[in-house]
Amino acid sequence: MAFGGYIREVRELRRRGDRSFSLRQVAGRVGIEPAYLSKIERGQTPPPSERTIRRLASELDEDADVLLAMAGKVSQDLQEIVMLRPKLFADLLRQLREAPDHAVLRVAREIRDGDW
Amino acid sequence: MAFGGYIREVRELRRRGDRSFSLRQVAGRVGIEPAYLSKIERGQTPPPSERTIRRLASELDEDADVLLAMAGKVSQDLQEIVMLRPKLFADLLRQLREAPDHAVLRVAREIRDGDW
């Protein structure tokens, strides 16, 4: 799904329960011009910066990483994790590319449970 | 270590064994202007694009992911892996941020050995 269309959908959904989710008001709270948000939602301009996407996510109560992905971006903090140990994480990610979700989840769980 | 300085170091090292690793000739084979490579190596300009970094890596027989990391970038193909399943990989990476190398390696090995 395209970024802009999804934002519009989510915003209009929130709006049904809360009048303050008009394009103008959301734009205001997010800190961008209404005309800009309008263009974003209709895909007339590329998705905005990570900073703005994060604010949109928080305003619309959506997952920032998912919105960033829809926008074709990867969170800067994740990039930094990879850049600190590039070989390690490059190998890991390429290894996990085709792995089914549950396998990746199990791996994450094992790590979290701290059996290093 | 800074990107440019490292490139210079590696290039001059290669050069001791092979005259064709002059700045001009490497720039030529990589497909950029010598003046540009000169500025890159002295840090007078930000690191080049992923495309150019990859060519440098291949020319200098260095690991592309490592050079990209030094340049403050993450390979586009890795970003795409994350973007396909953003929640999954965002969680995993944040989970693994502090994990010691051997723990991450073990995880990669387990996955590779295909015990899904």
Place this chain on the structure above:
DNA sequence: TCTAGTGTGTAGTATATAGTACACACTACA
């Protein structure tokens, strides 16, 4: 009916990114 609020069209801007092009002084070596 009027007015406050709505979304959108158009035009413009600042900054970053990713380089090219050319001239210059220096060096090695044939």
Place this chain on the structure above:
DNA sequence: TGTAGTGTGTACTATATACTACACACTAGA
């Protein structure tokens, strides 16, 4: 001793990124 090759200084450029500013037509509610 000249000339081919070296690295670098300066000036410029094209494209992308990430927006702002303002005017406009429409609509819902008091």
